[in-house]
Amino acid sequence: MEGWAAQELRYAQLGDTRRNKRLVRIVEDLAAQPNESVPQACGNWAATKATYEFWKSPRIKPNDIHLAHQKSTVERVKAHSIALAIQDTTDLNFTHHPRKQGIGPISSQATVVGLKVHSVLAVSTFGLPLGILHQQVWARDPQEVGKRHHRRQRQTEEKESQRWLNALQATESAVPEENEVVTIGDREADIYDLFVKPRREGSHLLIRGTHNRRVNHEANIYIARFVKRR
Numbered sequence: 610m611e612g613w614a615a616q617e618l619r620y621a622q623l624g625d626t627r628r629n630k631r632l633v634r635i636v637e638d639l640a641a642q643p644n645e646s647v648p649q650a651c652g653n654w655a656a657t658k659a660t661y662e663f664w665k666s667p668r669i670k671p672n673d674i675h676l677a678h679q680k681s682t683v684e685r686v687k688a689h690s691i692a693l694a695i696q697d698t699t700d701l702n703f704t705h706h707p708r709k710q711g712i713g714p715i716s717s718q719a720t721v722v723g724l725k726v727h728s729v730l731a732v733s734t735f736g737l738p739l740g741i742l743h744q745q746v747w748a749r750d751p752q753e754v755g756k757r758h759h760r761r762q763r764q765t766e767e768k769e770s771q772r773w774l775n776a777l778q779a780t781e782s783a784v785p786e787e788n789e790v791v792t793i794g795d796r797e798a799d800i801y802d803l804f805v806k807p808r809r810e811g812s813h814l815l816i817r818g819t820h821n822r823r824v825n826h827e828a829n830i831y832i833a834r835f836v837k838r839r
Contacts (some may be wrong), residue, residue, distance in 0.1 A: 621677035635660050682740025686731050691734045691789045694780045713748035724748055727772040729780055743779035765802040773798045781809050791815050
């Protein structure tokens, strides 16, 4: 009987069936023991070595792995007339891993370093997770630390805010047009350029407001930011 990882990654095209099988094995091992080290999760030295070689191989492209999962995700989305596309950003903190390369600041303190990850999680209207539709990973430029107060002087495409627009475009490209999709974002997504970006038919936005705004409605409805009571 085919395992869940093989079924999920059946669309993987890594250029060799052995690489495809290794990918499935790695996913199964790490998912079974997510809190353990790589050697512990792999179970033996041969599997551990094969995992590290897989990660180091220039033939393995992260996007090829993501596309395999995305195709499986889209198949699940098709079973729902409406899908929620929840966008959010998280930090991978590698501050205590000084030998890591290709990382950058993840806070206002240059000493706190890692990677930024912006994901779009597809969920049914009943709360059933369907998979990742899009994911963007990047390292901040250390030279950009301390320039936060100048961000209003820059165009959206020059700022990290562009990630919301890129993710919306990727979502609309992945989800079939016969399916309605609701993009959901937190207060960081409350940006004008996202609201005015042209959207396809059946593509909607549900964004938590951070600015007080009055909308053009006879009832004089306001969109107000949420203020937590102290």
